[in-house]
Amino acid sequence: MILAVLFANSVGNVLIERFNGVPAEERLTWRSFLVKLGAENLKGVKNEELLVACHKSVYIVYTMLGDVSIFLVGKDEYDELALAEAIFIITGAVKDICGKPPTERVFLDKYGRICLCLDEIVWNGLLENTDKDRIKRLIRLKPPSEF
């Protein structure tokens, strides 16, 4: 299960978050934990360089893309490597939409489409589509494979 997907800006404001199977009362803690983790470790990190953390049996993989930091929290089959895979797809999709590693402005301009993309990539806590073109088609309501 991918427990959480969270986008934050460089000063720690949460831009997008998607929790799955996390009790409401724990979300705030997770949010602050992730943002703190980012604040402590993401300074000077290269774009898309993956960082890793864990807490009990939960794995966290996070990275920086332009002005935006992206966090993924997972457990069970979504271990650090699977999350790395997922975050790679997410960063790829965001870059595609924004054209380059986004500034916060650009990210917010494309906010709606990024939400749609995320909706195609992570569906109910499970990784769904991984293929760039396929995601692009799906957010335009085209079938996953075209003829």
Added chain:
Amino acid sequence: MAEASGKTLMDLISADPTPIPAKSSSSASASASTSSTASPAAASAGSHLQQPMSTKTTLGEKKSKRATLTQIQNDTISVAKAALNPVKANIMPQRQRQKKKPVSYTQLARSIHELAATLDQKSSQKQLVNHVFPKLAVYNSVDPSLAPSLLMLNQQCEDRNVLRYVYYYLARILSDTGMSPGGGIPTPNWDALADIDAGGGVTRADVVPRIVNQLTSEASNSETEFHARRLQALKALTYSPSGNSELLSKLYEIVFGLLDKVADVPNKRKKGVFGTKGGDKESIIRSNLQYAAMSALRRLPLDPGNPLFLHRAAQGVSFADPVAVRHSLEILSELAARDPYSVAMTLEKLASPAGALQDILHLNDVLARVALARLCHSISRARALDERPDIRSHFNSILYQLLLDPSERVCYEAILCILGKYDNTERTDERASGWYRLTREILKLPEAPSKDKSNKTKRPQPLIKLVMRRLESSFRSFSRPVLHAAARVVQEMGKSRAAAFAMGLQDIDESVHVNAFSDVLDDAETNDSSHPEGIRRTSSISAGPGRNETIASLLASLMEVVRTTVACECVYVRGMVVKALIWMQSPHESLDELKSIIASELSDPAWPAALVNDVLLTLHARFKATPDMAVILLEIARIFATKVPGKIDADVLQLLWKTCLIGAGPDGKHTALEAVTIVLDLPPPQPGSMSGLTSLDRVSASDPKSALALQKLVQAAEWFLGENANYAASEYAWESATPPGTALMMLDADKMVAAASSRNPTLAGALTRLQRCAFSGSWEVRIVAVQALTTIAIRSGEPFRLQIYEFLYTLAEGGVQSQLSEMHLSNGEDQGVSGTGLGVLITPMLKVLDEMYVGQDELIKDMRNHDNANKEWKDEELKKLYETHERLLDFVSLFCYIPRAKYLPLGPISAKLIDTYRTKHNITASSGSTDPTVLATGISDLIYESTQPAPAASNSSGLDDDLVNAWAANLGDDGLLGNNAPAMSRVNEFIAGVGTDAPDVDEENVFSRPSVGYDDMWAKTLLENNELEEDDARSGSSSPDSTGSVESSISSHFGGMNYPSLFSSKPSSQATAKSSGSKYQSTYEGYGSPIREEPPPPYSYSEPQSRESFENPMAGSSSRSYGSDDDEPRKSTGTRFGTALYDFTAGGDDELNLTAEEELEIEYEVDGWFYVKKKRPGRDGKMAGLVPVLYVNQS
């Protein structure tokens, strides 16, 4: 917070997409919320959003949040009204008027309604896609009143982009259960709002059926042109909460119907696997629909017993769409975990060397291959398939082939599966055979279909070699996730290896025993014939010594690489590496390297407390796997205590000390205790006093918080020593042969110390350290040290008791104080009582010992008199003696647990006389005041006459070494770890590998525990009990009165109920607290109170029943009788009745709701609260709990 760009989520919902002038986000929102009248809601919501970092929610924030919600509420109501009475005014001009101001939710909602109505215009669609929908996405959830417009859009709109958003929002409305996972700007509970606005509110319940209907009809639409929408409709439907069984069955129906049509048509799957290009239109549409159906099926609840479900899932394996195949395999692997047999039967053909499962090995989807590994593992290890070794071997062969997978994720999953780590259920035999498989089996690729494979892997390869090579190359990676995962795999390898050792395969690396092992394992595992020709026992191929050396050398070279990984800058990777090293450490290897690695690691302040504790818990798990390593692990734990006292959980460390002490066995006990006493050797954390220590023992407690933590740790260690030194030293007063007279003659202190250390160096060492602590260090540390000394004094025979007595006496007199006063002042720990305070506090403890010695003296005198006069002992004399004996026992019991039946406060010589009296009067040793409450209340004499306790059900068999050992062994086992004390549950949770709860973020919280534990409450009440009892107590027993107050209040902090102790028989210690307090409180209240003002103890159980589970065979069978009698004394003291005066609403779990006039049974009083029972359960179903005393009228 001030940020140059100043772009926030707020800007996103501003109508004008042009950049906003830069200003700090907080000021932006502040100004917006003050100036804007149209959008305070969104603005203040934004301000709420922007500070996720602050963990403290200030009042102001809360207020602004409330304001937001109210505002949104107002807005929504007006929107709902607007929807009912169509408003002519267009939103566009409004928007232009208020440029740069955020759009409120209301405006967005209104735009949707209006744009939906004017859909025929191109501009409307554009407006929707570019402005309205993206902005709406910022909000946490979507108002159900939007649903009609969305549905209208869904029906009438042609624009794909609009429609995609419509499906997105419909799905969100469906999934919204009040706690939407959406994030973003918080929105109110729409349903509650709709209820308020009774006129026109739209609730989810109103719209969901409509949405579901429309989506289901779309999902069933089989038009070709429509199929993309069909996919999205099906997807949106899966978002609805799974509680709705009607919808669920509808969904199953749709999915199965869809699969009926698309799954069974034989398609050209070969083409599909390697890419969908070039397929004809029909097959592509079919593949798309297969994908949609399988994805939806994956989100539906598993239906394990249903053959149709299994059949449909299995069909998915052959689908062309890789995502569909992945979902199918995931479903199958989950099914296989429950019912491997039927899954295996269904997949039988697919698993054969040319079957579809082989193709998945080359499928371009990592998670599909991961699922395949899990599936193969479940089936190849299934006992249910013992009859079908052929099937198992097919799956096994696929699993082994996955070791060659290019993706680390897949390869590691295969390794973990082979190692026997599948889920969090740890089974030692599974693990052991996993290690065996990894080290003994070989991979030979099947001959048949490897047309695209190069020949290099064709040679049979031992698994271990493949794995080691793979891991070694992973450790050279620069990717932190890869390093972390590789270290984790090594850790799991260590676990399996430890299990193999524990199962008696410790010589697994030696060739001589290879065959013997395979015999052993064949019983537990599978029969040899189950393996296909591809996988043969290595032992039959190369059983030479060279090969075994290879495993060892492979491991050695791997560990070399692992060690170098500590250089990684990521602290979590390092943490995982340390854990891996701990697991791979074998009991016989040198520890130095590991120790220095850990020591240097822990010196890094970057390590978060959670991670440090994780490693500490790993030590627990390691101990559980290999009890032989107790001493080694204690050595490691010592590093934690010295390096990061502020970060570790003292409870967990305590538990580790204890388990290791027991696990260390008779030979290791001394070393084990030494490892604990090391903590006491730590210098106080003042910077000046750290000279002259080796670097390993240097304390890193520079800040006040760690200093406090270190102090707590020292207290814990002292307490631990007091409780367990006698066990470790095997020195018990009741087993000592030295008559007290002998000891009394050696009054020379030096001689005494010499004698003590020669007799029992372990105990002498502990004593020396405690003595040092008793006169140096902070007041808190000293008092615990004195208490520990008293415990040891009571439990030990001579000369130890005398030695301690002597020491305490000097201390009380202030002799030691004055000698050391200079030092005392220098470390700033003077408590303002200039040394005498401690002396007075220890007087009660001293008095007990005094009493004992006086009693002994008198007894000796009496005996001499009798001997000289050649008189028989009269019954009255015996009775007097016996009463003294019992009285002393009661006093002693106030301090610590002692086996009453065997303990002789009057010395060994009294044994015969006491025995005589007992036999005469038919008193069994454990009867009388052994009853825990009576015993410990110390008012036993009083109650004794009125209520004659029943003779104990069991005669206490006393204590012998066998029992102790048996118990110790028991404790090392699950008996101890199964206890539900917080530390134990933490350990258990860790070992079970569960725990997904959110991490503690606020470091301030490291020490914050429940402020008042149950035990504390109890102890306190007893301290404040009524005067009557106190008077009685005074008249009954004169001297050691003050002991009680000090003892009890300390014991409530450090007493047996909190720390695991060999002697802390829970009932007695709990009763100790109760009794002593009740009796002696007021006399020494002045001294008792500072103790109570201490910060709340971190070591409190929250569950009162936890102490029951702590069984203490040292008390013999009488400990069981304690439990059974537990309730009786309360009743015998008189259960009171009462009625509730007023209604009372429970404020916590342990409190009880009251209705006025209710009749109650008062069980006992606790700190201003009654524990009462009702006659019948209240509305909340609770029968018993705490209520304030003032709410009850006692009858």
